[in-house]
Amino acid sequence: MEKNEPATTYNITMENGNEMGARTEFLVALYGAIDSNAKQLAPAEIRNELLISQDGNVKTTFHVKVSNRMAPYLVNSIQQNTDSSYGIALKSYLHKLQEQIMSQMFAGVKDVISY
DSSP: OOTTSOOOEEEEEEOOGGGGTOOHHHHHHHHHHHHHHHHHHSOGGGGGGEEEEEOSSSTTOEEEEEETTTHHHHHHHHHHHHTSSOOHHHHHHHHHHHHHHHHHHTTTOOOOOOO
């Protein structure tokens, strides 16, 4: 990506936090840790290109707004948290979040393999 090229923004909503039985406070802390770690990993000039917010009505729903420049650091942070000693349901939830981000990252990529 060129320095002067505008950033693309990805919007992800994770709605099934309550399906895995996690307490709201735990999810808030988890997203806080992911956000903090991603921003530590990223260069200072793009740290503000990540916004994670909790839904005002459904407290176990979270919205992630991230630029294409910041997304790799977010994916890395999620991966680091997935490697933690969480249960299978939470690991599955984090994998789904990571998958949604990566699917948006690669949505515009065309296959360039020819036979």
